[in-house]
Amino acid sequence: MKILKIDHIGIAVGSVDERKSFWTDIMGLSFAGSETVQEQKVLTAFFPVGESEVELLESTSPDGPVAKYLEKKGEGIQHIAFCVEDIEAALEELKAKGVKLIDEKPRIGAGGARIAFLHPKATNGILIELCERK
Numbered sequence: 001m002k003i004l005k006i007d008h009i010g011i012a013v014g015s016v017d018e019r020k021s022f023w024t025d026i027m028g029l030s031f032a033g034s035e036t037v038q039e040q041k042v043l044t045a046f047f048p049v050g051e052s053e054v055e056l057l058e059s060t061s062p063d064g065p066v067a068k069y070l071e072k073k074g075e076g077i078q079h080i081a082f083c084v085e086d087i088e089a090a091l092e093e094l095k096a097k098g099v100k101l102i103d104e105k106p107r108i109g110a111g112g113a114r115i116a117f118l119h120p121k122a123t124n125g126i127l128i129e130l131c132e133r134k
Contacts, residue, residue: 001084001089001090001093001094002084002085002086002090003082003083003084004082004083004084004085005051005052005082005083006052006080006081006082006083007052007053007081007082007083007113007129007131007133008046008052008053008054008055008080008081009052009053009054009055009077009079009080009081010055010057010077010078010079010080010081010127010129011054011055011056011057011075011076011077011078012057012059012066012069012070012073012075012076012077012078013056013057013058013075014058014070014075015058016034016043016045016056016058019056019075020045020056023047023054023056024047027047029047029048029049029054030047030048031045031046031047032046032047032048032053033045033046034046035110035111036060037109037110038060039107039108040064040065040066040109041059041060041061041063041064041065041066041067042057042058042059042060042064042065042066043057043058043059043060044056044057044058044110045058046110046111055081055110057078066078078127079117079126079127079128079129080126080127080128080129081115081128081129081130081131082128082129082130082131083131083132083133084130084131084132085132086132087106087114087115087116087130087131087132088106090116090130091103091104091105091106091116091130094118099118099119099122099123100118100119100121100122101116101117101118101119101122102116102117102118102119103115103116103117104116106132109129109131111133112133113131113132113133114131114132114133115129115130115131115132116129116130117129117130118130
């Protein structure tokens with residue numbers, strides 16, 4: 001598996017609108033836009049930092065994964081995403097190494113990226129996302 005970079009850090013928030021000003025006004029980052037990803041029941045907002053991004057995640061449904069995260073742990077870092085060269089090859093390699101996966105096949109995430117998550121039980125409690133951008 002070839003990891004190219006840290007793609008983004010996902011931060012679960014109760015409200016993107018309420019948290020956006022911290023990242024723009026206090027941290028001085030530019031707001032690059034937002035997108036709703038229906039399949040994941042989430043509104044995302046992006047703040048580029050060099051070759052990576054901070055991604056705010058607001059649940060659009062009380063039964064969505066971000067809502068469940070917020071209920072358990074409150075606002076904070078929800079996942080870290082690594083950009084990989086070939087997501088299918090990465091998933092096959094991880095499967096062969098016995099790593100438990102949430103997604104055995106890539107799905108489409110924000111910005112049209114192909115994404116897949118590793119199960120936190122296989123990563124010492126850290127939700128890791130792999131993404132491939134073309």
